[in-house]
Amino acid sequence: MREVHSTYNVKITRDSITEEAQQQLKAEESGPAQRTSTGLSENQTIAGMAGKPVLHYFDGRGRMESIRWLLAAAGVEFEEKFLKTRDDLERLRNDGSLMFQQAPMVEIDGMKLVQTRAILNYIATKYNLSGKDMKERAIIDMYTEGVMDLDEMVLCHPYIPKEEKEGNLAKIKDKARNRYFPAYEKVLKSHGQDYLVGNRLSSVDIYLVKLLYHVEELDPSALTNFPLLKALRTRVSNLPNVKKFLQPGSPRKPLEDEKCVETAMKIFH
Amino acid sequence: MCETTVAAMAGKPVLYYWDARGRMECIRWLLAAAGVEFEEKFIETPADMEKLIKDGRLMFQQVPMVEIDGMTLVQTRAILNYIATKYNLYGKDAKERALIDMYTEGILDLSEMMLQVVISLPEQREAKISLVKEKTKNRYLPAYEKVLKSHGQDYLVGNRLTKVDIHLLELLLYVEELDSSLLAPFPLLKALKSRISSLPNVKKFLQPGSQRKPPPDMKRIEEARKAFKF
Numbered sequence: 001m002r003e004v005h006s007t008y009n010v011k012i013t014r015d016s017i018t019e020e021a022q023q024q025l026k027a028e029e030s031g032p033a034q035r036t037s038t039g040l041s042e043n044q045t046i047a048g049m050a051g052k053p054v055l056h057y058f059d060g061r062g063r064m065e066s067i068r069w070l071l072a073a074a075g076v077e078f079e080e081k082f083l084k085t086r087d088d089l090e091r092l093r094n095d096g097s098l099m100f101q102q103a104p105m106v107e108i109d110g111m112k113l114v115q116t117r118a119i120l121n122y123i124a125t126k127y128n129l130s131g132k133d134m135k136e137r138a139i140i141d142m143y144t145e146g147v148m149d150l151d152e153m154v155l156c157h158p159y160i161p162k163e164e165k166e167g168n169l170a171k172i173k174d175k176a177r178n179r180y181f182p183a184y185e186k187v188l189k190s191h192g193q194d195y196l197v198g199n200r201l202s203s204v205d206i207y208l209v210k211l212l213y214h215v216e217e218l219d220p221s222a223l224t225n226f227p228l229l230k231a232l233r234t235r236v237s238n239l240p241n242v243k244k245f246l247q248p249g250s251p252r253k254p255l256e257d258e259k260c261v262e263t264a265m266k267i268f269h
Numbered sequence: 270m271c272e273t274t275v276a277a278m279a280g281k282p283v284l285y286y287w288d289a290r291g292r293m294e295c296i297r298w299l300l301a302a303a304g305v306e307f308e309e310k311f312i313e314t315p316a317d318m319e320k321l322i323k324d325g326r327l328m329f330q331q332v333p334m335v336e337i338d339g340m341t342l343v344q345t346r347a348i349l350n351y352i353a354t355k356y357n358l359y360g361k362d363a364k365e366r367a368l369i370d371m372y373t374e375g376i377l378d379l380s381e382m383m384l385q386v387v388i389s390l391p392e393q394r395e396a397k398i399s400l401v402k403e404k405t406k407n408r409y410l411p412a413y414e415k416v417l418k419s420h421g422q423d424y425l426v427g428n429r430l431t432k433v434d435i436h437l438l439e440l441l442l443y444v445e446e447l448d449s450s451l452l453a454p455f456p457l458l459k460a461l462k463s464r465i466s467s468l469p470n471v472k473k474f475l476q477p478g479s480q481r482k483p484p485p486d487m488k489r490i491e492e493a494r495k496a497f498k499f
Contacts, residue, residue: 099412100375111367117346118370125363134354138340141347146329183328 053078053108053123056092058267060260061253062155063116064104066207068252070120072245073206074127080251083267103268117148124203136198143187143196143204147211150180154214158256159264173219181226184208188228194235201239209236217255282307282337282352285321287493290482291384292345293333295436297481299349301474302435303356309480315496346377353432365427372416372425372433376440379409383443387485388499402451405444410455413437417457423464430468438465446484 053071057064059082071078083089083103093101097112105114109126113119124130131137153172160168184196193199196208212233215222223230236242245252256264282300286293288311300307312318312332322330326341334343338355342348353359360366382404386397413425422428425437441462444451452459465471474481493499 099371100378100408109364111364113367113371115371115374118367118374121370122363122367125366134351135338135340137354138342138347138351141350142328142342142344145344145346149329179329 052076053106055080056083056097056105056107057103058083058264059253060256060264062104062256062264065155065253066116066151066210067104067106067119067123069206069210069245070123070129070203072250072252073201073239073241074123074129075241076123076127078251084263086267089267120203129201129203129206131198131202136202139197140202140204143184144207146180146183147204147207150175151207151211151214154211154218157218158261169218172215173222176215176219176222177225181222181229185226185228188232195232201236205232205236206242209233209242214255281305282335284309285312285326285334285336286332287312288482289485289489289493291333294482295380295439296333296335296345296348296352298435298439298474299352299358299432301479301481302430302468302470303352303358304470305352305356307480318497349373349432358430358432358435360427360431365431368426369431369433372413373436375409375412376433376436379404380440380443383447387490388494398447402448405447405451410444410451410458414455414457417461423461425461430465434461434465435471438462438471 053076055064055067055078057080059080068078083092089103092098092103092105098105099112099114102114104116104119105112106119107113108119108122111122113122121130131140150172153168153175157165157168157172187196191199195201195205197204208229209232212223212229223233237246244250282305284293284296284307286309288309297307312321318332321327321332321334327334328341328343331343333345333348334341335348336342337348337351340351342351350359360369379401382397382401386394386401389397416425420428424430424434426433437458438461441452441458452462466475473479
């Protein structure tokens with residue numbers, strides 16, 4: 001098992017890693033393959049080593065929000081390192097921390113994972129939210145992909161140019177009301193169970209509930225004709241971990257406002 | 270319980286898609302690499318598509334769709350993941366799966382850009398091709414070369430064949446079709462390409478007469494665009 005560096009001089013603050021620690025944890029060559037199956041990667045942060053996942057992204061929903069929801073639902077405490085400037089992104093890139101130069105990136109269990117689905121799948125598996133066997137997993141994956149297709153339109157909406165916004169909103173409304181929500185309402189109707197798959201909570205219940213909230217923000221009457229979806233949302237929202245996450249002061253992020261969009265564009269575009 | 274065709278009940282997966290690469294090709298590759306025989310039902314007219322939708326077999330009114338083991342699955346990743354798990358091409362544990370997923374997603378991102386080239390309007394095509402070449406050269410190929418360099422093994426993850434090696438081989442062949450000089454600076458990727466191509470099931474799939482689909486025919490794409498309205 002590879003030794004972890006332990007000789008650096010660091011101030012560990014409650015929520016963040018200092019510049020010094022960042023520098024000293026920089027490895028010459030880094031990447032997810034740089035370790036044995038049981039060893040820790042050389043550039044694992046203190047928070048990562050303490051066991052908490054560390055989320056690297058900007059202070060906004062974007063593509064990280066599903067991950068925040070899933071971790072919260074699983075009762076997993078996590079830290080966030082917010083990118084504030086283009087330089088912050090470049091630093092992560094130059095460290096070799098981002099396999100495809102992109103965020104989200106999550107440090108978890110000695111890995112630096114990028115790609116939303118890779119991160120979500122790992123968390124779901126680890127916390128028993130991916131079904132009991134491969135057939136349940138296939139159904140969960142199928143349902144998840146539908147949620148993500150609609151969510152892609154929704155999460156991009158704040159970033160759409162002003163003149164295209166109305167058209168994009170119309171598209172979201174149409175797809176939500178005519179394609180996606182009916183599909184999931186039909187699933188719930190078909191088995192009459194409390195959760196989408198396997199009669200117990202799985203990752204896709206979380207993703208769908210998040211999506212329902214976010215679509216409703218843009219289209220307040222979107223859920224009118226979907227009583228079973230509304231019931232699912234209520235049920236899942238009352239689970240202790242989710243209830244806590246829905247309260248003010250949690251890591252849950254609000255709908256991106258103009259300032260937030262501006263920050264994100266500065267960092268990523 | 271969903272409807273299953275006779276072929277599916279006999280045990281062979283049945284693939285529903287156009288007679289084209291599109292979003293089904295990676296599934297064909299994976300089944301072939303796993304040594305799994307499969308049947309194909311090609312969508313030829315809008316009426317074929319409408320029937321599938323009307324019969325309620327497409328959860329989101331979209332293809333690819335695959336009938337397999339009593340399920341009617343849609344969504345490429347759901348289908349790929351099931352096949353990979355069933356045929357032991359998904360790593361040995363959650364951490365290996367995480368790496369496989371991460372590497373796969375990068376390949377799918379680049380594949381999506383390539384697909385956009387094919388289906389984009391002719392006037393947009395040149396710009397999209399430039400983007401694909403730039404990302405291939407500067408972002409994606411270096412990332413995978415680096416992985417191979419870091420462990421010096423024959424396969425991307427876990428020192429044995431997994432789904433992502435197959436996805437990567439398919440991608441490298443498309444890169445080569447686009448511009449063979451793109452692969453030149455990446456010796457380890459070239460070696461992986463040779464190695465995976467030589468595996469018996471893959472070798473067979475690469476030969477003429479297999480179910481592998483040829484490069485897109487622009488004329489057919491334009492005809493399909495009019496008929497299916499994309």
